[in-house]
Amino acid sequence: MRRRLGVPITAALAVLLLDVCPHTAVHAAGDPQGAVQPDQTLAIVVNQSNPVANLTLQELRTVFLGERSHWPNGRRITLVMLEPGQPERKAILREIYRMNENDFSRHFLQGLFTGEVFVSPKTLATPVGVRKFVFNVPGAIGYVRASDVDESVKVIRVDGHLPEDKDYGLRLQPHAVK
C-alpha cells in the first residue's frame, strides 16, 4: 500500500520541477554525467550552399553585430533573429552580443545610421520560420535549438565545436548546466 502511494507522489514532484525549471530539470534527470542535450544548445545555422563551416566565437560576434557584410563566396550576409522574449534570443544576446534588448536595438539603430553596421537583422516568430528563411536565402545566418535542426540547413562549428560536443559554448542555460 505504501509502495503504491509512493509512485504518484514521485511523479507529481517531477511534474512540479519541470514546470518551475523545465530545462534544468530535464538536464538533471536525464544527464547525470553532464552530457549535452540537443534542446539545451543553440545551433548556428546557415544556408546549405554557404561554404563556411567553422567560425570562432569572435568571428560569430562580428557577423551577428552586423560588422561584416559578405561571406567569402560573395553572398550578402543576412541576420535572422527570433522575436524578443524567446529563450533562444535571450541566450544569443547573452552569449554573443553580451547585450540586453535595449542595447541590441540601440546598436543597430546607431550602427545603420553611422554606416558602421551593414546588416539589419530579420525577425521571425518561430524556429521553423528561421529555418525556412535560412533555407531560402543563401547568405542567411540564424540560430535555433539543436533539436530543431533538420537537413534543410547547415550547422556550423563554433570554435571548432558542434552543438553536441561537450565543450560547445552556446547553451540556453549555461550556468544551470554547469
Place this chain on the structure above:
Amino acid sequence: MSSFAKHVVRGGASGSLPLVDRFLYEVSRYSSTLLLLMVFSVETGVVIFVIRDMRAADNEVQRMYVGSVLGLRSIGGLQYDAQETRRSTLYALTTNDSNLQVEYADQSRAADRRVTDGISDYLAHARAPREIDLGRRLQDDWHAYLKVRDEVLASILEGSNKEAVDYDLTGGVPSFDRVRQDLEEIKRLYDEQASQRLAIVDASSRRSTGRLVGVLCFTLLFASVSIWVIQRSKMLSALKLAKLQMDFVASVSHELRTPLAVISASAQNIADGVVEEKEQLAKYGAVIRNHTRQLTELVNQILLFASTREGRIHYILRPLKVEQIFESVLRNTREVVQEAGFTVESSIEAGLPGIVGDASALSQCLQNLLGNAVKYGGSHRRIHLRAFLYKSDDPRAEEIRISVEDRGIGIDSSDLPHIFEPFYRSPAVAAAQIHGTGLGLPLAKSIAQAMGGRITVVSKIGVGSVFILHLPVLKKGSWQTEALGPDLLTRQ
C-alpha cells in the same frame, strides 16, 4: 442409297445438283431441331465473337481517349501550379514581414514541387519522340526558371526588393515565358492527340456498325439457307417415305395377289371337279396350304413390324441356350428350306455360354435372316448357321455371335447402308423379281437391339453374304433364374 438418290433427284428435285440433294438427304436423317440448334449455336458463336471484338476495340479506343483527356487535365494543373509558383514568389514582394515572406516562399516551393513532379510524370509516360523532346525542354526551362526564382526569393527575403524585381524582369519573365510556351505546346500536342483519338473512335464506331450490319446480313442469309435446307430435307424425307410406301404397297399387293390367285385357282379346280384323283387332290391341297402359310407369314411380318414401330411389343427376357433357339429356327424353317432345295448346316461351339433374350423373338430374328439366305441364296443352295464365342482381352467385349452365311447373289456395297431401313428393297433385287416387303431385316435389327445386341453384315456381289447376330454373354451369377422364376424381365 445411290439408286434411291438418283430416283429422288429425278422425281422430286428437277434442276438441282445431285450432290446438293445427296447432302440434303444426309441432313434429313437428323432432326430439324438438331439442325436448328446447330445453326443457332454457330450463329451465337459468330455474334459473340463479333461483339467481343467490337467491345475490345471500343474499350481500347475509349482508354486512349480518356488518356488524352486526363493528359490535358494534368497539363492544365501544371499551368496553374507554374503560375502559382510565380504568383507566390511575387506576393512576397508585397510585404516587409519576414514571416509572411517565408510563408509565400513556402507556397511557391510547394507549387514548384508539384510542377516538377508533373513534368517527371509526363516524361515517364511520354512515348513519342516529340513528347519526349518537349518534356525534356520543359524540364530544362523549368529548372532555369527555378534558379531565377530562388534568386528572386532570396533577394526579397534579404529585403532587396529592387534587386528582386531586376532579377525577375531580366531572368524570371523570359524564362517563365518559355515554360508557358512549352506547356502550351504540350497542350496543343494533347489536343492533336485527342483529335486523332476522336477520329479513331469515330472510325471504330463506324467499323463496328459495319461489322454489326455484316453479321446481321450473314445471320439473315444463314437463317434463310438453314430454313431452306430444313424444308428441303423434310420434303426429300417425305418423298422418300412416300416412294417407299408406294413400293411397299405395290410389293405387298403383289405378294398378296400371287398366293391368293394360286389358292383361288386351285380351289376353283377342285370345286369344278377338274381334280378328282386322290393324288391330285393332295397336290392341290399342298399348294393351297403352302400359299396360305406364305400369306399368313406375310401378314404376320407386317403386323409385327407395325407393333415394333408403335412400341407395343413386350419381350420376355430369360436365360437361354443357343441350342434351344437353333432348334426352334430350324424347325420353323425346315419346310421352306426343303421346298427351296437348300441345305442348312448348323454348328454350335462346344461349351458355349448361355444368353439372355426372348426365345420367340430371337427365333423370329434368325428365321428372317435364314429366310433371306434362302431367298437370295442363289444356286449354291447351302446355308451355314454357326454359333461361337467371340473372345477378347477385355471381358466386357466378349459376346456370342450367330452367323448366317450363304453363297448367293450378295449385296451391292451401295445397298449395304440401307438394307436395314424399313421398306427398302435393292433395285437389283426388285428387277430380278425376287419378292419381299423390305421388313425382314429391319425387324431382325429391332429384335437384336431389344436383346442388347446388334446385327452386322459382310457381303460381296456374286460371292455371298454373312449376317452376324451379336448377343451379350450370360455371366455367371448375373441372372438368378431360380430366385426370380422363368419370366424375369420384360423389355419394350
